[in-house]
Ligand code: URA
């Protein structure tokens with residue numbers, strides 16, 4: 001049997017086992033699986049009521065980000081990259097900042113790292129449209145340098161509003177920048193990846209950044225395993 005075919009059969013098997021009802025179920029009850037202590041927080045009527053009170057919406061956040069000039073990155077960007085995906089998403093993936101491709105298209109994770117992210121999502125039977133994908137900084141830093149503290153601080157309210165509006169059950173910060181922006185810890189992604197943490201209402205599930213796994217086969221395997229764990233976490237939350 002050809003390796004590709006074997007891989008496809010393997011993926012089909014995972015899909016068969018996990019994707020009979022992919023993320024369609026809305027969380028209902030607080031549930032302690034024994035492995036994860038998790039809280040289901042996607043009660044739609046409550047969410048809608050809250051949003052009507054605040055008057056905020058993802059469309060508003062997006063419109064504001066597109067014209068934002070709150071930090072110096074606005075001077076060098078081509079297009080700001082607010083984020084994209086499902087307004088009612090069970091999972092939110094958060095990267096560092098847009099790269100070249102993202103800057104030219106105004107969409108997150110559309111370059112090589114994005115291709116890998118899309119593949120990893122597919123391996124657990126998720127499409128990009130099923131999840132929400134964004135970054136801690138919405139504009140590309142010159143020459144892809146890491147965003148500076150004052151830039152991510154200026155940008156943070158947008159991410160907080162996105163989190164408050166989407167209220168994903170699971171938040172996946174990818175790579176050290178995103179992890180340290182969201183979880184108070186001195187540990188690095190090497191120690192934290194693939195382990196769920198309760199932060200407030202949500203479960204945070206740190207991962208490697210897909211760019212790190214692009215050229216390292218071992219890391220790619222680790223990411224594949226973490227995505228399988230993510231699938232298990234989601235199933236335990238929304239069973
Ligand atoms: N890397 C990121 O952190 N974000 C993107 O959107 C693309 C690459």
Ligand code: SF4
Nearest residue numbers: 068071074139154155
């Ligand atoms: Fe505004 Fe964020 Fe872009 Fe800075 S990075 S200009 S704060 S959207």
